[in-house]
Amino acid sequence: MAKLQKSIDKRNALVKATIELVNNNGFHATPMSKIAKMANVSPATIYLYFENKQDLVNQTYIDVKAEYTNYAFADFDPNMPIEEGFEMIWKRIADFKLNECEHAMFLAQCDNTPMIDEESRQEGIKHLQPLLDLWERGKKEGVIKPLSDYILYAYAINPLSFLMMTQKRGSFTLDKAHLEEAYQSAWSSIKTCL
Amino acid sequence: MAKLQKSIDKRNALVKATIELVNNNGFHATPMSKIAKMANVSPATIYLYFENKQDLVNQTYIDVKAEYTNYAFADFDPNMPIEEGFEMIWKRIADFKLNECEHAMFLAQCDNTPMIDEESRQEGIKHLQPLLDLWERGKKEGVIKPLSDYILYAYAINPLSFLMMTQKRGSFTLDKAHLEEAYQSAWSSIKTCL
DNA sequence: ATAGCAAAAATGAACGTTCATTCTTTTTTT
DNA sequence: AAAAAAAGAATGAACGTTCATTTTTGCTAT
Structure with missing residues (x-):
């Protein structure tokens, strides 16, 4: 042991x-x-x-990706109301990207370069399913716009990657108030207008 | 000659x-x-x-970045109404990212890795000024939410990078209708609600 | 026009270094 | 004491860059 x-x-x-x-x-x-x-x-x-350097970086990618999604869904319950569930996930993801900055940056680099094998990339994507399920339910209930998951992700989640990167580069700092603004932008870009 | x-x-x-x-x-x-x-x-x-390999990639980055912004602002006139100007720029950027995919991917890789010198990175950012000016005017007129430029960029423009990347990976294709949806999401995330 | 020539541009081979990986030996564990 | 884990040194390949030469260019004198 x-x-x-x-x-x-x-x-x-x-x-x-x-x-x-x-x-x-x-x-x-x-x-x-x-x-x-x-x-x-x-x-x-x-x-x-x-096995070799490629295997090391592949496994590192999968490790970090799993940590990321575990963090994101830690307090989430699939039976929550849509908006509450989304807010919870979104804020956990924001937390991760801004506090576990090193890990988030690593993922960003992996996702924007050819450094990770396609197989490991696919492996990493699977973990996101709970969010996609939530959106599916949201669309059925008419709370979420009937858009492709990719477009929803692009507007609701991905902006956090950009903000994380600019923050890391020191161009500006995302405080509590910014974060609330960003959340409102995220939610208003995917919710149906009532 | x-x-x-x-x-x-x-x-x-x-x-x-x-x-x-x-x-x-x-x-x-x-x-x-x-x-x-x-x-x-x-x-x-x-x-x-x-000079050397680093200089080659730095210059390539600046070249492509200049091409990108020239394309984006080609038909833009700073005196246009805010929404019209934004739509024009947004759609040109979308065009670029989806048609000049190779160039857009190259920029994405440069922007998410340490491969470009900080100096060249700064050089590349300058070209975006017309869009920032438009947003400034939009905020004064009360048409654009009074958010940091970084947040506006994260929600209005950056999602296109993600969509470009997923499209390139073959996961899904962005057709004309998707694009219009994406534009509406972009605009609705930065415009003030009337 | 053109032959001849100096300068500029281009080349392929070579250099020194660095790297991923393996081999042999030593240390630690059971 | 046997087996497993770890170490450092060694290996061969690949790379960025430079060097010595050749080729091309642009000009001048005829």
């Missing part, structure tokens, strides 16, 4: 180092040797935990 | 090859030798036109 524990710690340290180095330098400008050094491990040890 | 022309052609070929290869492989997985080959040029020739 101490054995296994130690292994998991080492794996986590490797994943953590990957996120930090890839964020700052990009995937291909991040040598395995640096990842090893940051994780206090020999380069050769990485290959006990991961 | 024939001389200079030839040089410009070669530079353009190099920029074009850079865009295509970086889109498919990412910056650091794109060797200078491949860029040279695609542009029908010797690797050494690249260094007659660009």
Whole structure:
């Protein structure tokens, strides 16, 4: 057990180092040797935990994506009223993107470059299902506009990625009031006008 | 003159090859030798036109960004009514992102990775001023919500990047009707409710 | 017009470095 | 003491960049 524990710690340290180095330098400008050094491990040890560099980054992606959606849906209950459920999910996602900034940036980089294998990308998408189900229900109840899920996501959720990125670049800071404004914009872009 | 022309052609070929290869492989997985080959040029020739690889990608970014904003503002006149001006710009941007998909994808990759120097990034942002001016005027006239430019951009423009990317990945296609829906979502997220 | 030439542009091969990965040995665990 | 885990050094390939040469260009004198 101490054995296994130690292994998991080492794996986590490797994943953590990957996120930090890839964020700052990009995937291909991040040598395995640096990842090893940051994780206090020999380069050769990485290959006990991961097949190769591609596998390391794929697994890191899936890990972070799972953490992201777990965080997003933590307090969510599929039986909630639509608007309440959406607000809860939206605000958890906002929390994640603005507080777990490193992780959110890593995902943004993965989602906008060819660095992740298609298979792992698909794997990562699955976790979003509860939100899509909520929208489905919302459309049936006439509370959510009858738009494609992609358009709903583009307007309701994706803007947070952009705001996270500009905040990270230091161009501006998103305070509590901004966040409420942003939520209102998100909701008003997908709710049906009554 | 024939001389200079030839040089410009070669530079353009190099920029074009850079865009295509970086889109498919990412910056650091794109060797200078491949860029040279695609542009029908010797690797050494690249260094007659660009200082080094970083300079090549920086200049490519600025080129594409300028093309993007020129396209966006081509028919725009700063004296137009707010809504008309916004619709015109929005639809031109949509056109660009969906038709000049390769170029839009390249920008997305640059904007979500550390591959571009901060200086070139700043250079690229300047070109967006006419849209910010329009929003400024819109806020004064009470037509546009009094939100930070970043939030306005996040909801009005940035969703198009996401839709472009999902379309490129083949997950779904944005037809004429979708586009009109998307425009309505964009406008309704930034206009003041009357 | 054109032959000849200096400068500019372009080239392919070569250099030195860096990287992902593997191999052999050592350390730790059971 | 056997097995598993970890280490550091070694390997071979690939890369960005430069170098020595060749080719092309634009001009001048005829």
